[in-house]
Amino acid sequence: xxxxxxxxxxARAPVAAAYACALVTAVxxxxxxxxxxxxxxxxxxxxxxxxxxxxxxxxxxxxxPFALTIALVNPLVAxxxxxxxxxxxxxxxxxxxxxxxxxxxxxxxxxxxALLVVLAGGALLAATVDFDExxxxxxxxxxxxxxxxxxxxxxxxxxxxxxxxxxxxxRCRPDAGPRPNAAERLQIVRAVATGAMDRxxxxxxxxxxxxxxxxxxxxxxxxxxEPWSRHDLGxxxxxxxxxxxxxxxxxxxxxxxxxxxxxxxxxxxxxxxLSGALVLTALLPFADRRGVQR
Amino acid sequence: xxASTLRLLAGLxxxxxxxxxxxxxxxxxxxxxxxxxxRDFGGRPxxxxxxxxVAGADTVMRVLQRNAKVGTRFGGDFVQxxxxxxxxxxxxxxxxxxxxVNGSQTEKGASAIxxxxxxxxxxxxxxxxxxPEIPAVVGSFPEPFLHGTExxxxxxxxxxxxxxAGACDVVAKKLIxxxxxxxxxxxxxxxxxxxxxxxxxxxxxxxxxxxxSGAIDNGPRASGVFARFDASAAxxxxxxxxxxxxxxxxxxxxxxxxxxxxDRQPVWFVTGTDDAGVASAAQAxxxxxxxxxxxxxxxxxxxxxxxxxxxxxx
Numbered sequence: 001x002x003x004x005x006x007x008x009x010x011a012r013a014p015v016a017a018a019y020a021c022a023l024v025t026a027v028x029x030x031x032x033x034x035x036x037x038x039x040x041x042x043x044x045x046x047x048x049x050x051x052x053x054x055x056x057x058x059x060x061x062x063x064x065p066f067a068l069t070i071a072l073v074n075p076l077v078a079x080x081x082x083x084x085x086x087x088x089x090x091x092x093x094x095x096x097x098x099x100x101x102x103x104x105x106x107x108x109x110x111x112x113x114a115l116l117v118v119l120a121g122g123a124l125l126a127a128t129v130d131f132d133e134x135x136x137x138x139x140x141x142x143x144x145x146x147x148x149x150x151x152x153x154x155x156x157x158x159x160x161x162x163x164x165x166x167x168x169x170x171r172c173r174p175d176a177g178p179r180p181n182a183a184e185r186l187q188i189v190r191a192v193a194t195g196a197m198d199r200x201x202x203x204x205x206x207x208x209x210x211x212x213x214x215x216x217x218x219x220x221x222x223x224x225x226e227p228w229s230r231h232d233l234g235x236x237x238x239x240x241x242x243x244x245x246x247x248x249x250x251x252x253x254x255x256x257x258x259x260x261x262x263x264x265x266x267x268x269x270x271x272x273x274l275s276g277a278l279v280l281t282a283l284l285p286f287a288d289r290r291g292v293q294r
Numbered sequence: 295x296x297a298s299t300l301r302l303l304a305g306l307x308x309x310x311x312x313x314x315x316x317x318x319x320x321x322x323x324x325x326x327x328x329x330x331x332x333r334d335f336g337g338r339p340x341x342x343x344x345x346x347x348v349a350g351a352d353t354v355m356r357v358l359q360r361n362a363k364v365g366t367r368f369g370g371d372f373v374q375x376x377x378x379x380x381x382x383x384x385x386x387x388x389x390x391x392x393x394x395v396n397g398s399q400t401e402k403g404a405s406a407i408x409x410x411x412x413x414x415x416x417x418x419x420x421x422x423x424x425x426p427e428i429p430a431v432v433g434s435f436p437e438p439f440l441h442g443t444e445x446x447x448x449x450x451x452x453x454x455x456x457x458x459a460g461a462c463d464v465v466a467k468k469l470i471x472x473x474x475x476x477x478x479x480x481x482x483x484x485x486x487x488x489x490x491x492x493x494x495x496x497x498x499x500x501x502x503x504x505x506x507s508g509a510i511d512n513g514p515r516a517s518g519v520f521a522r523f524d525a526s527a528a529x530x531x532x533x534x535x536x537x538x539x540x541x542x543x544x545x546x547x548x549x550x551x552x553x554x555x556x557d558r559q560p561v562w563f564v565t566g567t568d569d570a571g572v573a574s575a576a577q578a579x580x581x582x583x584x585x586x587x588x589x590x591x592x593x594x595x596x597x598x599x600x601x602x603x604x605x606x607x608x
Binding site for chain 1: 315316317320349350351353355356359360364366369370371403405406408
């Protein structure tokens with residue numbers, strides 16, 4: 001199934017990766033619930049506009065339980081907060097356990113951040129960035145690192161298939177009793193041999209896809225730089241603007257949030273403006289769809 | 295739902311209630327909770343609240359956080375800073391915040407200790423290069439005599455060579471005037487009961503009788519008291535926070551100090567180099583004089599905080 005065309009997919013891989021990383025950085029920079037919700041809206045919007053809404057939904061199946069776990073564990077391990085809502089008494093080595101409103105709120109904030117990191121840094125990045133292209137470009141910076149990363153990325157599914165084949169082969173063997181007959185032995189040999197050849201083929205294909213088979217890889221010859229497309233420029237500008245907004249807001253103390261001892265979050269005009277600016281900055285590059293349709 | 299299930303649920307609810315479980319903040323302690331925050335062994339007061347803000351079944355940590363700006367570490371279990379004064383190192387010496395509840399250093403983290411009505415909480419930021427353990431202090435007087443520890447009042451006994459002698463009588467009457475039913479006895483050297491003992495008499499009579507007096511003779515590392523008598527008990531060395539002798543007092547010197555052995559109640563000493571010193575110490579035995587002091591030495595009518603601060607100490 002081919003991926004649907006979108007401005008984010010039309011951008012070069014490093015730019016798309018930088019855009020996703022900028023979203024993750026912005027999520028990690030803030031604890032204010034309003035800003036996190038705005039960033040959540042931006043990430044979901046980016047996912048939908050990039051045509052990877054289903055990937056985000058699948059990631060949410062993993063991310064939501066993960067976030068809930070964090071939200072539930074924090075009140076049990078945090079000893080901070082002033083407004084007690086539940087007294088659990090002495091719990092052996094854990095000492096006295098009081099669940100406070102502040103630890104519940106901060107647990108929810110931590111859970112939301114974790115969910116957004118999973119969505120932006122996992123689903124959005126994986127669904128919109130062409131890792132082959134990314135690694136190929138990274139090869140110009142460090143050949144050995146790029147080769148290692150390329151092989152590792154490619155070999156993960158190969159190893160998965162190896163495991164399935166070995167499991168099939170194992171099932172061919174009797175648990176006890178006489179040695180396997182000729183047909184069963186042939187199945188095992190075929191599974192192992194196929195696995196080995198498949199692995200070799202994958203490694204070779206990976207190297208070729210990354211361009212290691214061409215003389216340029218050894219000689220370090222450079223291709224002519226490709227001109228930046230409007231989508232490259234748009235998403236690069238968006239990534240930089242997200243980082244500048246996040247850093248500027250932190251330095252200026254906008255959307256400040258204090259978890260303990262009492263929860264204090266400023267829901268003032270500045271926080272609303274910042275939230276709106278982050279959503280707008282993240283989604284604006286999707287407005288230009290020229291040159292996207294393939 | 296079967297009867298056995300109902301009984302099980304009722305049993306679980308009862309066990310939870312007895313174990314201190316419940317919804318909401320719980321009941322506030324009756325009576326006020328005092329909070330003192332100082333630096334340098336009580337030498338520099340930072341916060342003083344005769345009735346600190348308390349809400350529900352608060353812990354020592356939450357009371358502090360309601361009344362001062364607090365930075366914590368280890369997940370909120372330990373205090374790192376109060377009103378900007380942080381633990382760490384100062385002038386190459388290790389300093390940190392320590393909490394004394396009703397005059398006793400706590401063994402648990404501040405977030406694990408409930409406060410009770412009448413408790414006096416004292417946070418002090420001091421040099422712990424000599425010892426991090428100062429098990430008992432006198433600066434929370436009239437605690438622990440009035441409200442005991444962990445919300446339970448404790449029996450109090452004043453012990454002297456002659457229970458009817460002047461200094462012993464002065465100390466006992468001062469406690470009784472505060473509403474403390476203090477008993478009197480000769481020096482028992484008893485360590486088995488749960489009594490807060492006040493030993494009154496010249497150090498030559500008190501020393502060697504029990505583990506607590508032995509600890510004071512062994513110095514601040516053993517007792518947390520930065521003062522010690524010489525072999526003849528005729529001289530009293532007052533130490534500075536680094537454990538060095540800062541001043542030596544002779545005849546007529548008195549000392550009020552407290553220490554505590556593990557799993558026992560504090561033992562207070564109202565003592566001196568001679569009878570005159572003991573009488574001076576007994577006269578100084580009161581809230582106004584002992585307030586915010588780890589231990590107190592008196593000589594020629596002058597009260598001195600122990601340990602002796604290097605410069606400008608009271």
